[in-house]
Amino acid sequence: MKNAETPVVKLVLYGAMSSLGSALMAEFMRRQHEVIAILDDLTALEPLPGLRTKCGDLFDAARVRQSVAGGDVVACLLDAPGLAMGLEQQENLLLEPREQVRAVEALIAGMQTAGVRRLFLVGNFEVLDQPEMEAYPDRQAAEAILDALQGSTLRWTLVNAPQSVSGLTLEHFSQPAGSLPPKLDEPVQRLARVAAGIADEQQLNLHVGEHVNFVC
Template identity: 55%
Template sequence: MKNAETYILKVTLFGALSSLGSALMAELLKRQHEVIVIVDDLNQLAPRPGLHCKHGGLKDADQAEQGAAGSSAVICLLPALAPDDPREQLHAVHALVDGMSRTTIRRLLLVGDFSVLEHPDGHSEQHRQCIGHMVDLLQRSTLQWTLINAPQAVAGLGIEHFHHTHGTLEPGLAEPLQRLARVAAGMVDTLELKLHHSEHVNFVL
């Protein structure tokens, strides 16, 4: 139960319709924070207390500004927005940084394939350049950002699975579900405790 002194977050989530996005929605709602999910179709998610859907995306700074408006922090899951397309992901980050710069919102968790920062040889030149540009954009911004390595996605997991992580699941889903739930918990801890500003984080779980 939240008390009067507990800070309630209002988090905008880009890329919510993914396994990690579902885990994050469940974790944020469990801790009684509010979640604003940016979607193409307002009917994609069933109504839940504390969950709000807003039509939009990250095509440009205007869309990013409108999506982030009214929140206290933004989480962006790049692999869910543009799988395996670093150029499209860079475009989304550019729009997000420019859009958020027009607001008073400064906290950003950015999830992507940032392992290239530690092991550049295992990635394409295009990937290295796009990630480098993302980091440069963030470093030159006034945002309080955190880069988070994306965990492996799991098909078929929705928000309802993460409300009952110890229930009956299809064979092979229990371990990845619990792993994603732990990553989501770590990310929400990062927001609540104001950790890892201007850092690259890999949740090894």
């Protein structure tokens, strides 16, 4: 049962099929918020209270506008496998650096048109603090993404992608702490803390226009 005093936040999530995506879904639903997962395959997630799925295409600004419309905050996990690309069959593809830039440009355009301003963008942004990486594609893509965000009207936060473990699902993050095998419990708790940190940032309106790293 929802607490009537809890303002419901609608999170639009790109990258729901990743481990951090599962952690974010679990954390926002635990806080009695709603999650809208943008997927190519609408049957990839079982229906749950507070969870909806929508089709989308992260490379198409018009599709982004349709997907995020009505949301309060968007989280996009650029390093997640299987990001929504409007494909008939889901593929666990990872975006190359230049593809990430294109995706963010479409995301910005779609969000601005839809009037959704708050964005958490998770990716390989630690390279922004590594001058020796200046000539590498990852650093160049991160700088291009930062420039695009700074030229937008969005209220954005860049988040360094945490070390992830494949195969973790929403069910893992819904278990009581300490109930999983040790080899799973540590990454689940670590990713859960990152998800809680992002949820806290959203709730408290922290680090807008900044680049953050959650140390867990």
